[in-house]
Structure formats: structure tokens, C-alpha cells
Amino acid sequence: MDRKLNTLLRNFAMGLAYICVLLVIGSQQKVSEVSRQNLxxxxxxxxxxxIKSIEDVWMYIETVLLHRLYPSEFYNGERKSFDDLRFIExxxxxxxxxxxxxxxxxxCAAPALLRTYDIHCLPDYETDTEDKGVYKEGRIL
Structure with a gap:
């Protein structure tokens, strides 16, 4: 009986520890610079x-973005192995x-000197500044 109770308590404690680890990992997604990864x-x-037009966006995606997200070679020209392709930097x-x-x-609030020239700036993305409007084609609300 003591052995069964001991096993049950140990399994309960391990399950509780596993849930705590999952909660810690899950909460890290809300931190803006976890391990400096986002930066x-x-x-x-x-x-x-x-980038000033739609054509510039597609050109950037095809020539820059895809090559940086899925590089086939290292910086020295050596081909990446299948395992190395799983990494970005x-x-x-x-x-x-x-x-x-x-x-x-x-x-965002521009300095007073710039406001006289009607210069505006956009804030960095955060959940508080996200625009959740529903847009039609052509960015019309």
C-alpha cells in the first residue's frame, strides 16, 4: 500500500512539475526579447x-526574405546539410x-520642433498599439 501511494504521489509531483515547466515556457512568448531572438x-x-510599392514588396520577398529565411549555403559558400536548414542564424x-x-x-509623440513641420512617427508594434480594424482592398475601413 505504501509503495502504491509513493508511486502515485511521485507521478502527481512529476505531472505538476511538467505543467509548471509548460507554463513557464508558454509565458515566455509574451516577453518581447526572449534570448534576444526577436532582435x-x-x-x-x-x-x-x-520599399514603396507592391512590386518592391514582392521583389524583397523573392530576392531577400526567402534567401535569408531559407539559406542553402553558409557564409563561406559551403552547402548546408538537412539538419542545418532548420536554423535561421x-x-x-x-x-x-x-x-x-x-x-x-x-x-507616437514627435518632438515639438518636428511637429511644426507636420512630421509624424509610428510607434513600435505592441499589443496595445495594434490596429484591429477590418480593411477592404486598398486599406479602406
């Missing part, structure tokens, strides 16, 4: 030129990558 990916995907890809467009709703 590194942001730097990797930064546009090298100006030092970050492991956990599944297929998704590209999505997110808009921000408010403008």
Missing part, C-alpha cells in the same frame, strides 16, 4: 532598400514560417 531575427529581415525553426501584416493604430 536577431528583426536585424536579419530588415529591408536593405526602400542561431535560432531553431520550430515549424513553417508565416509572414503577416500588422498595422499600428496611433502615432
Amino acid at each position: 536577431q531575427i528583426k536585424n536579419t529581415l530588415t529591408a536593405t532598400g526602400e 542561431d535560432n531553431l525553426k520550430m515549424g513553417p514560417l508565416r509572414i503577416r501584416q500588422i498595422r499600428v493604430s496611433d502615432t
Whole structure:
């Protein structure tokens, strides 16, 4: 009887520890720079030129973005193995990558000197600044 109770308590404790680990891992998705991963990916995907039209967006996706997300060679020209293709820089890809467009709703406060020239800036994306409006084609609400 003591052995069964001991086993039951041990299994309960292990299950509780497993749930705690899952909660800690799940809560890390809300931190903006976990292990500096987001900053590194942001730097990797930064546009090298100006994007001003739809054609520029597609050109960036085809020539820059896909080559940076799915590089077939290392920086020295050596071909990547199948296992190496699972990484972007030092970050492991956990599944297929998704590209999505997110808009921000408010403008950030520009310094007083710039306001005289009617210069506005956009805030960085956060859940508080996300624009959740439903848009039609042509960005019309």
C-alpha cells in the first residue's frame, strides 16, 4: 500500500512539475526579447532598400526574405546539410514560417520642433498599439 501511494504521489509531483515547466515556457512568448531572438531575427529581415510599392514588396520577398529565411549555403559558400536548414542564424525553426501584416493604430509623440513641420512617427508594434480594424482592398475601413 505504501509503495502504491509513493508511486502515485511521485507521478502527481512529476505531472505538476511538467505543467509548471509548460507554463513557464508558454509565458515566455509574451516577453518581447526572449534570448534576444526577436532582435536577431528583426536585424536579419530588415529591408536593405526602400520599399514603396507592391512590386518592391514582392521583389524583397523573392530576392531577400526567402534567401535569408531559407539559406542553402553558409557564409563561406559551403552547402548546408538537412539538419542545418532548420536554423535561421542561431535560432531553431520550430515549424513553417508565416509572414503577416500588422498595422499600428496611433502615432507616437514627435518632438515639438518636428511637429511644426507636420512630421509624424509610428510607434513600435505592441499589443496595445495594434490596429484591429477590418480593411477592404486598398486599406479602406
